[in-house]
Amino acid sequence: MRLTLTVPALLAAALVLGGCSDSGSSTEAQSGESPTSKTETGSHGPSFPQCGGISDETIADLTKVAGVVGTAQNSVGCQWLLRGGIMGPHFSFSWYRGSPIGRERKTEEVSRTSVEDINIDGHSGFIAVGTAPTMGDNLCEIGIQFQDDFIEWSVSFAQKPFPDPCDVAKELTRQSIANAK
Numbered sequence: 001m002r003l004t005l006t007v008p009a010l011l012a013a014a015l016v017l018g019g020c021s022d023s024g025s026s027t028e029a030q031s032g033e034s035p036t037s038k039t040e041t042g043s044h045g046p047s048f049p050q051c052g053g054i055s056d057e058t059i060a061d062l063t064k065v066a067g068v069v070g071t072a073q074n075s076v077g078c079q080w081l082l083r084g085g086i087m088g089p090h091f092s093f094s095w096y097r098g099s100p101i102g103r104e105r106k107t108e109e110v111s112r113t114s115v116e117d118i119n120i121d122g123h124s125g126f127i128a129v130g131t132a133p134t135m136g137d138n139l140c141e142i143g144i145q146f147q148d149d150f151i152e153w154s155v156s157f158a159q160k161p162f163p164d165p166c167d168v169a170k171e172l173t174r175q176s177i178a179n180a181k
Contacts, residue, residue, distance in 0.1 A: 042098050045146020046180035051078035052093040052151065053179025054172060062168050065089055092154045101125065101143050101150040108141060120144060120170060121177050127166060140165035142173045151176060
């Protein structure tokens with residue numbers, strides 16, 4: 001139950017912090033290179049539509065959760081909660097531009113039951129599984145790399161019965177990849 005309360009808060013913080021950057025390192029100041037010029041020379045992947053192109057109806061259909069609604073949406077992420085509340089299952093999409101996927105994977109490796117390599121539609125990344133003592137594997141997160149960017153789907157259920165969270169996360173990831181431009 002504690003995981004249910006903290007993960008939405010962590011997701012909200014990640015969405016806010018994901019758009020933040022430092023004011024520039026001393027190396028940038030010495031070289032005259034600004035953070036903006038550094039970003040422009042990066043190698044970005046495709047553009048993803050809002051929410052990875054996934055509708056509330058698709059989330060409800062794949063998760064088998066009636067009453068799930070989009071509660072947070074911006075250009076880099078979306079979150080869906082049961083009737084909009086923090087108690088219960090949660091599902092989220094995040095798009096990280098110019099952010100290293102390795103850092104996210106390391107976080108998953110210290111906080112999840114297992115983390116493995118995955119390839120979806122020719123794109124490499126990781127799949128992380130979380131296990132709750134009374135429910136078994138109830139959380140799955142998939143991060144997929146696109147040059148200097150990555151996307152991540154998080155699927156977490158709060159009570160049985162529920163479909164396999166990794167089957168849901170894989171399908172959401174496939175659909176988001178197909179929706180990329």
